[in-house]
Amino acid sequence: MKKPIPLDKTISIFDLCKKIKMKTFANFMVGFPNETAEDIKKTEVLMRRLKPDFCSVCITTPFPGTELFNYAIQKGIIDKEGCEDLEYNVYRESNSCVSTVFSPQEILQFKNKLQNINFYRNYIKIFFNIKNLKYILMAFYAGIIHPVLLLKAVRQYIKNKDFDIIVIHFYRSLHRLLLSRKRAGKKG
Structure with a gap:
């Protein structure tokens, strides 16, 4: 995905926020076309390095009108039937509608694994x-x-x-x- 800020800059910004005790939030996405297990591992490493105070992990959803949606249509990797019924909300509990190198269930498992990594920071600190x-x-x-x-x-x-x-x-x-x-x- 095109990221406007290089990862090293993101890391330094998170470090600065921690230094001045500013709460941080990070959003990660899994299920991009052509995403590999190595890419997902890099996402996990980055997540652990950033240590955001709160973190969200979403399954990539190609919203109509976006570059990703057009790419998915062009490459024939979008499940049009699966995407027609989407609510297009940012928190999806269902499987991916984009064909990737992983099955939709594997994408959901990756998402849940990454989300659960931040369980303590997301909830335990809030609960107690x-x-x-x-x-x-x-x-x-x-x-x-x-x-x-x-x-x-x-x-x-x-x-x-x-x-x-x-x-x-x-x-x-x-x-x-x-x-x-x-x-x-x-x-x-």
């Missing part, structure tokens, strides 16, 4: 910060009062080994709870 206790308890409560949705999230986690699915369930449940309280005129 006393400042967040009120919201964590509210999210837990909101998540368990919707047992069908919770069960669905747990099944997805077991299937994909992606802890983000559980966290997103609790976040969405908390969001629904806070919206319903706001509509009812209660404070969150």
Whole structure:
């Protein structure tokens, strides 16, 4: 992928942010056409080197109108049927719709492995910060009062080994709870 900033510059910027105690966020993508196992390993090494405070790993999705979409159409590597039904959201729990050297399931496994590398930085620090206790308890409560949705999230986690699915369930449940309280005129 065309990156406007060289990796050495990215590393020095992350180092500077850490030095001045500025929180960092990194977004990585897997599933590019022609991506190799070596490329994915380099992504993992970079992720471990940057040590972002929060990290997101997404499956590459060729959005219509982008250079990647046009390239995928031109090379005949896009699964048009698979892409027609996409919601085109940035957090995809499903397989890639682009033909790569890996199967869609392998791409999903790479994504989940990379995402889970940052489990501690993404969640443990947040969960055990006393400042967040009120919201964590509210999210837990909101998540368990919707047992069908919770069960669905747990099944997805077991299937994909992606802890983000559980966290997103609790976040969405908390969001629904806070919206319903706001509509009812209660404070969150």
